[in-house]
Amino acid sequence: xxxxxxxxxxxxxxxxxxxxxxxxxxxxxxxxxxxxxxxxxxxxxxxxxxxxxxxxxxxxxxxxxxxxxxxxxxxxxxxxxxxxxxxxxxxxxxxxxxxxxxxxxxxxxxxxxxxxxxxxxxxxxxxxxxxxxxxxxxxxxxxxxxxxxxxxxxxxxxxxxxxxxxxxxxxxxxxxxxxxxxxxxxxx
Amino acid sequence: xxxxxxxxxxxxxxxxxxxxxxxxxxxxxxxxxxxxxxxxxxxxxxxxxxxxxxxxxxxxxxxxxxxxxxxxxxxxxxxxxxxxxxxxxxxxxxxxxxxxxxxxxxxxxxxxxxxxxxxxxxxxxxxxxxxxxxxxxxxxxxxxxxxxxxxxxxxxxxxxxxxxxxxxxxxxxxxxxxxxxxxxxxxxxxxxxxxxxxxxxxxxxxxxxxxxxxxxxxxxxxxxxxxxxxxxxxxxxxxxxxxxxxxxxxxxxxxxxxxxxxxxxxxxxxxxxxxxxxxxxxxxxxxxxxxxxxxxxxxxxxxxxxxxxxxxxxxxxxxxxxxxxxxxxxxxxxxxxxxxxxxxxxxxxxxxxxxxxxxxxxxxxxxxxxxxxxxxxxxxxxxxxxxxxxxxxxxxxxxxxxxxxxxxxxxxxxxxxxxxxxxxxxxxxxxxxxxxxxxxxxxxxxxxxxxxxxxxxxxxxxxxxxxxxxxxxxxxxxxxxxxxxxxxxxxxxxxxxxxxxxxxxxxxxxxxxxxx
Numbered sequence: 233x234x235x236x237x238x239x240x241x242x243x244x245x246x247x248x249x250x251x252x253x254x255x256x257x258x259x260x261x262x263x264x265x266x267x268x269x270x271x272x273x274x275x276x277x278x279x280x281x282x283x284x285x286x287x288x289x290x291x292x293x294x295x296x297x298x299x300x301x302x303x304x305x306x307x308x309x310x311x312x313x314x315x316x317x318x319x320x321x322x323x324x325x326x327x328x329x330x331x332x333x334x335x336x337x338x339x340x341x342x343x344x345x346x347x348x349x350x351x352x353x354x355x356x357x358x359x360x361x362x363x364x365x366x367x368x369x370x371x372x373x374x375x376x377x378x379x380x381x382x383x384x385x386x387x388x389x390x391x392x393x394x395x396x397x398x399x400x401x402x403x404x405x406x407x408x409x410x411x412x413x414x415x416x417x418x419x420x
Numbered sequence: 421x422x423x424x425x426x427x428x429x430x431x432x433x434x435x436x437x438x439x440x441x442x443x444x445x446x447x448x449x450x451x452x453x454x455x456x457x458x459x460x461x462x463x464x465x466x467x468x469x470x471x472x473x474x475x476x477x478x479x480x481x482x483x484x485x486x487x488x489x490x491x492x493x494x495x496x497x498x499x500x501x502x503x504x505x506x507x508x509x510x511x512x513x514x515x516x517x518x519x520x521x522x523x524x525x526x527x528x529x530x531x532x533x534x535x536x537x538x539x540x541x542x543x544x545x546x547x548x549x550x551x552x553x554x555x556x557x558x559x560x561x562x563x564x565x566x567x568x569x570x571x572x573x574x575x576x577x578x579x580x581x582x583x584x585x586x587x588x589x590x591x592x593x594x595x596x597x598x599x600x601x602x603x604x605x606x607x608x609x610x611x612x613x614x615x616x617x618x619x620x621x622x623x624x625x626x627x628x629x630x631x632x633x634x635x636x637x638x639x640x641x642x643x644x645x646x647x648x649x650x651x652x653x654x655x656x657x658x659x660x661x662x663x664x665x666x667x668x669x670x671x672x673x674x675x676x677x678x679x680x681x682x683x684x685x686x687x688x689x690x691x692x693x694x695x696x697x698x699x700x701x702x703x704x705x706x707x708x709x710x711x712x713x714x715x716x717x718x719x720x721x722x723x724x725x726x727x728x729x730x731x732x733x734x735x736x737x738x739x740x741x742x743x744x745x746x747x748x749x750x751x752x753x754x755x756x757x758x759x760x761x762x763x764x765x766x767x768x769x770x771x772x773x774x775x776x777x778x779x780x781x782x783x784x785x786x787x788x789x790x791x792x793x794x795x796x797x798x799x800x801x802x803x804x805x806x807x808x809x810x811x812x813x814x815x816x817x818x819x820x821x822x823x824x825x826x827x828x829x830x831x832x833x834x835x836x837x838x839x840x841x842x843x844x845x846x847x848x849x850x851x852x853x854x855x856x857x858x859x860x861x862x863x864x865x866x867x868x869x870x871x872x873x874x875x876x877x878x879x880x881x882x883x884x885x886x887x888x889x890x891x892x893x894x895x896x897x898x899x900x901x902x903x904x905x906x907x908x909x910x911x912x913x914x915x916x917x918x919x920x921x922x923x924x925x926x927x928x929x930x931x932x933x934x935x936x
Contacts, residue, residue: 244852248591255598255613264610271877273605276870277598277612284594291587334644334847341823341840345833361816368643368812379813387824395474397828 352402430783446486461491512700519716540726541789569896574688596862632842635822681727685734699727
């Protein structure tokens with residue numbers, strides 16, 4: 233197997249190993265009042281970290297020196313995209329790979345959480361759910377609009393009125409929108 | 421006799437409208453989430469948790485248990501009718517269930533699945549209810565070494581039976597155990613891995629890790645794969661029961677699978693998925709028609725279905741009597757108990773009020789099994805329609821439930837951040853082909869493992885051999901070491917055949933494989 237390909241295979245384990253080693257040094261600096269003949273709060277984390285490092289090294293050795301075996305390395309798929317078994321034309325899952333969409337969803341989620349307390353739950357969720365549905369493949373704008381509004385109102389009512397959760401109302405002037413919606417839904 | 425009396429009282433209690441309503445709602449939710457590929461019964465239980473905050477303890481636990489129970493059964497519908505496993509535990513059903521459908525015997529296949537679920541659920545519930553009292557008494561003799569050994573056994577069994585690369589599964593497990601150490605240590609009050617953050621001082625709640633990995637993470641994976649289900653509801657979907665003679669002919673399969681499912685369910689960490697796969701493998705290896713498994717015979721449906729439904733009682737009873745969560749779903753049920761200020765364990769059966777609660781929950785298992793079979797038989801055509809909801813809309817609803825549910829626990833955005841972070845971690849792990857479920861189990865059982873380990877070391881003056889000197893603890897430790905050696909033994913002797921070659925196999929890197 234080419235060297236570059238081997239190095240790529242072990243790269244995640246190298247990163248994990250380095251991170252674990254660093255955490256071990258952090259564990260060494262855990263401050264506590266030690267009691268003679270009694271293990272401290274650093275022992276268990278150090279045991280876990282040591283075992284993690286050993287597992288990483290073992291995995292790296294396996295990846296470097298053993299032949300790749302699709303049957304043992306977890307490279308299974310529930311169903312391959314559009315696969316038909318033995319001429320079968322049964323409905324199945326069709327899938328591609330779009331990591332960029334996932335990153336977009338993650339970015340949208342981070343932004344949502346960052347502005348939530350300022351913009352209030354109602355307004356932020358209205359936009360966030362629209363973005364999610366768009367990323368999920370829904371393309372009809374009127375449907376996205378209606379569903380976003382419906383989902384937001386449902387969650388506002390359910391969690392504030394039934395489950396009694398104080399969802400963020402936001403700061404001025406956004407809080408006026410939140411309070412107006414709450415009045416409409418009969419939430420006091 | 422005392423058990424019968426208490427169970428009767430439990431049955432009477434379950435007829436209260438709040439409990440009955442919670443049970444029915446739970447059955448419907450469990451069916452809906454398990455039919456949708458990628459959603460899963462753990463996600464159903466997790467998403468229902470916030471709604472239990474304003475409910476009483478009894479209806480809360482009954483609701484979550486009903487979701488758990490019906491979630492082990494309803495996934496067989498899409499597996500048999502559309503060749504799409506609703507849950508990872510339904511993958512073994514795929515080969516024979518779809519095989520029967522292709523021969524025009526879909527109704528019969530559904531009938532076999534229903535009978536199997538009913539048998540597994542009722543028999544294992546009977547056995548485990550009978551064991552509740554003795555288990556509770558045994559639990560009183562459980563000390564720190566025994567708890568640590570039981571958890572250790574559970575974690576090693578999950579890793580060993582998972583059929584992943586063992587180092588990858590162990591890495592995932594240790595990451596989970598490490599996550600559980602973040603925060604203020606319970607014994608010394610020392611800050612560990614908090615990096616000065618007041619948020620991290622409260623630790624990483626395992627429920628948020630669950631929601632992140634199985635909820636948000638799973639949705640990210642589905643969105644990233646653009647998964648679409650092209651299945652249209654089939655007209656004339658029905659269930660046809662097998663005859664008594666047909667069931668009698670495969671009585672050995674029924675017996676074997678029920679025993680396996682119940683026993684495996686008791687092991688902490690070995691969920692319905694493992695029970696299903698192991699039962700299927702055993703049937704293939706030792707069944708009378710083992711060589712025909714995978715070609716469309718009832719045994720291929722009955723064995724995994726019985727085992728997965730039987731494992732539910734196997735998990736619930738140790739949770740109630742020992743306080744030990746055996747799976748992701750029971751970990752969430754444990755969280756529901758704690759939210760209501762109740763610690764499950766042997767002391768739950770020591771006073772009359774909580775004893776009635778326990779036996780009502782146990783009685784609800786029986787009613788759930790019968791209810792889910794009835795619902796499945798009568799409403800299958802309606803339930804199947806869940807598949808027609810566009811994935812983009814469903815994903816949005818699930819994400820909102822996950823995020824708002826996380827916020828609802830402590831009214832804290834930091835919990836929501838934890839969900840998002842672990843969702844991203846689960847997605848990255850999936851892309852790196854690292855299994856996620858051991859990490860989640862490590863996060864759930866880590867605190868119990870550490871606490872019992874530390875207490876043992878303190879009590880017995882750092883004598884680690886105590887784990888092997890105490891009889892019960894020694895048994896668990898030996899079993900754990902044997903289970904770690906199991907993959908090596910399996911490779912050396914060509915072991916159990918867990919799947920047909922060239923057939924779709926389980927994606928172990930998707931969340932939800934090991935945890936049910």
